[in-house]
Amino acid sequence: MSDLIRITIPVGQYVPSFEKVAVSAREVLAPVSADTQQDALGREWYRRSWMIAAGMALLVAAVATGFLLREKYRGKPTIVPVGQTASEPTVGLPVGEEIHILAGSNRKYVDHAGKLWGRDAFFTGGSPVASSVQHIWRTQDPIIYRNSRQGDFSYNVPLKPGIYELRLHFAETFYGPESSGGGGEGSRTMTVSANGQVLLHDFDVLADAAGERTADVKVFPKISPSSDGQLHLAFSSAQSGSAMVSAIEILPGVREQIRPVRIVARDAPYYSDDSRWWSPDTYFKGGQLRASQEPAEGTDDPEFYETERWGHFSYAIPVAAGQYAITLHFIERNSAETSGGGAEDRTFDVFCNGKAIVRKVNIRDRVGGNRPLVVKIKGLEPNAQGKLLVEFVPVTRYATVSAIEVVAE
Incomplete structure (x- = not known):
């Protein structure tokens, strides 16, 4: 006779129990029949198949989760208080023969x-x-x-x-x-x-x-x-x-990237207080230009926000392959003669290459009237045509923008 050890874990417990079981030598040394071996092999193959399938499922789930998280957080808008914009490093235009x-x-x-x-x-x-x-x-x-x-x-x-x-x-x-x-x-x-x-x-x-x-x-x-x-x-x-x-x-040129693109919604170029050169309005389709004599508050450069493009419009900004940060400048006037009327109710969405990057923009709710709102969106990539197609879509009344800046990351 020989003694074997049986190990069991009682239901609801984590501590195993050990029990001696008496087994004759004949039972220990008894040959295993072919059917028994076949059953054991079948059970082992079945177990391994399920393990492989489970592993593949976990791998697919991990990849899908990573992709969804990447899409969720890529291009996520960051609201930048206008007072902080001056502290950001200025990316100037290279000089030389053109x-x-x-x-x-x-x-x-x-x-x-x-x-x-x-x-x-x-x-x-x-x-x-x-x-x-x-x-x-x-x-x-x-x-x-x-x-x-x-x-x-x-x-x-x-x-x-x-x-x-x-x-x-x-x-x-x-x-x-x-x-x-x-x-x-x-x-x-x-x-x-x-x-x-x-x-x-x-x-x-x-x-x-x-x-x-x-x-x-x-x-x-x-x-x-x-x-x-x-x-x-x-x-x-x-x-x-x-x-x-x-x-x-x-x-x-700028080594390894394109020159910064800066567009101000007016028909002439502009030098901002931080010595940046802004191109007159270009790449746009739809909307209208409008100027206001009402000076902006809460900024060292109120003249920069004197003009806007308003309506339902888009900008097809040409870039090279890579990732870009877009900075959008907005302002909502206090006067009754606002672009399209009803400034109190103005809300709009902003899309880039078909993807919503800012939803339900209400400038007055965020910063009040006659004060600049600056929104920066990072991690944007061009479409197959090499464009950042930025669309301003009205929800209530009309959309608006005063300036757009695109800088390679």
Whole structure:
């Protein structure tokens, strides 16, 4: 006879009990039948299958939870008291030589920002094309987009050594349901390269801009001249239509990121008290501009908040790949002559690329009348078209904004 130990844990307890069990040697050494072995193997396989399934379920749940938490907290708005904005580090614009070329044009032009655009230069091939279209969406300077160079062509622009930001301007003024060429998406596609590296492949201006007669800007940081001291840009027609470009900008760049974008809702540029240069209103669609003579309170720069864009509108701000912080500046006037009337009841939502980033904005409830409200949203990424599409959607009365700042994180 042999003694075995039986270990049991009584129900509702955590301390095991031990009991000796007498077993004969024959029982201990008895061979296990084939059926018994098969049953044991089956039970083991069944147990392991459930363990694997449970492990996979836990893994999927963990991944899903992480994704949901990432989406929940990414782009979460942070309310910044206006008094703290001055203490934030100022990201200035790099200085240096700038090049502004009006493709296909033989005239110079000074835009609303005060930039001088030169006549077409440094090109080889292609033909100049002029358009009679008057209105161009998302710009205060339609003249920039009424001319273009089209066909298969190149630009060889001499540059000093350094890092530059390249901005290519397009607008489809020939193809589209309301234009003389008819058609629409797919009517014109092209490939664009810089120093032999493809920047845009099968690029469709109309599709990228989400419509005809719409200014479309593509931004490329970290651009440098080749060994011969020139930037070689090549435009080639793809599956349909002719390649084209309306204007070319080459600006001093910021290493590894784009230049800060600062837009103030007015028709002229502005230097704020913290020495930041703000571009006049651009990239917008919808809404109206309005100015107020009522000075803002609670800020060292009341003039900055004199103007606004109000209504139901959007901004398609071109950026490069990466993450960005957007700072929105608002103010609600005390006077009865407010934008759209009924300032007391004004509420609106703000979306970026279809995602709500600020809900039910009520400026008066948050900071009172005639005082700036600054909202900063971090962790935003561009859409497939390289844009931060910021939409201001009224809930009650009309939406409003005084200025927008976009800085790479």
